[in-house]
Amino acid sequence: MYRSRILSSRLQQLAAAFPAVVVSGARQVGKTTLLRHLFPDHDYVVFDASLDQENARREPQLFLKNHPPPVILDEIQYAPELVAAIKRQIDRDPRRAGQFLLTGSQQWQVMKSLAESLAGRTAFLDLFGFSLQELSGQESHGWLSRWLEPGDGFFEWCRSALRYDGGLQEWLWRGSLPRASELNKALIPDFWSGYHRTYVERDARLAGDINDWQEFGRFVRLMSALTAQEINLSHLGREIGMTPQTARRWLKVMEGTYQWFELPAFSGNLTKRVVSRPMGYLADTGLACFHTQISSPQALGGHPLFGPLFETAMVCELMKQAATLATRPAFYHWRAAGGAEVDLVLERDGVLYPVEIKLTGAPGRRQASGIEAFRSAHTHLRIGRGAMICAVDSPRWLTEDVLAIPWNLL
Secondary structure, eight states: OOOOOTTHHHHHHHHTTOSEEEEEOSTTSSHHHHHHHHOTTSEEEEOBTTBOGGGTTTOHHHHHHHSOSSEEEESGGGOTTHHHHHHHHHHHSTTOTTSEEEEESOOSHHHHHHHHHTTTTEEEEEOOSOOHHHHTTOOOOOSHHHHHSSSSOHHHHHHHOOBOOSOHHHHHHHOSOHHHHHSOGGGHHHHHHHHHHHIIIIIIHHHHTOSOHHHHHHHHHHHHHTTTEEOOHHHHHHHHTOOHHHHHHHHHHHHHTTSEEEEOBOOSSHHHHHHSOOEEEESOHHHHHHHTTOOSHHHHTTSTTHHHHHHHHHHHHHHHHHTTSSSOOEEEEEEOTTSOEEEEEEEETTEEEEEEEOOOSSOOGGGGHHHHHHHHHTTTSEEOOEEEEESOSSOEEEETTEEEEETTBO
């Protein structure tokens, strides 16, 4: 069964305005399904690392002659020679929108080449796993856009807004990939086992020239246990017995294949933003549960990673919602030298929005102390209302400007 994606309308708008659109994301997030559903009449070709499909790499110009636009070119990173030919094709008719719809699951040289060669003529769109809105069959883009708008109507809207009716622990344990959301619960470990094996033994090896794929697989499992933590490369290297340089290179491989992402530290001092440690997250909590041998949703409830996985999932949810916005907020985390911290700081239009993520159903003013410390440390900056995403049944104000928001709000 096809599920409507919250990025559908944005993708259609981009395809109607740009000659080429690149949809990127991790393997099995639904890139191909989305494009083929929205553009059923387009020609379609999928590339593979081990096969030169119709001599696309050897004779790119002839390949495009056999597949004139509009065409969907799936996994374009396996046919890098096509980039120059695509540019020449677009240059012949630069005002024609929607000529090439491309997908990619690696942020490597091909994507960089596309961005440089087709600057101004290509739009990029990141696709993630299913959002709570998509799992619920709702077409709304989520509550974030309302939160970022000025005005006092959010609280009243929030009280009557729809909620995702699934359980928190099962949602985290299954993860957000389309296939994982549909399978019988007993088959979820088998799905993630196959996913991990294909990723480590094929995708990562091709993307990062990794020779010791067993050691890299162990590294990926370690990073699953470190999701929602600050990244200390020296400490990480000691944990797994490698140099900080190798740890950073392998993290870049995970990031380049959309399995890992990092949020920079916020500071009013731009220089400190660069040198401070980032916060790192595994891209899907289902994969993290598999890597850390969490056998069921019930087992997750008493596991030490329950809180970090909840934080990981909610950060991902806000990023999915932010991807629907024409102007997306910047994402940061914040930690003061004295220990005060805020899980997320969103920045848009010169305003900072602090967000805490707490696995509690009974939050109080004390849990909002990090947001208050952030305000006190940045009195010279514009700071909007704060939010605490948690397991409350209904929204409520914790302080004059910090609102507790249900995690399953749609």
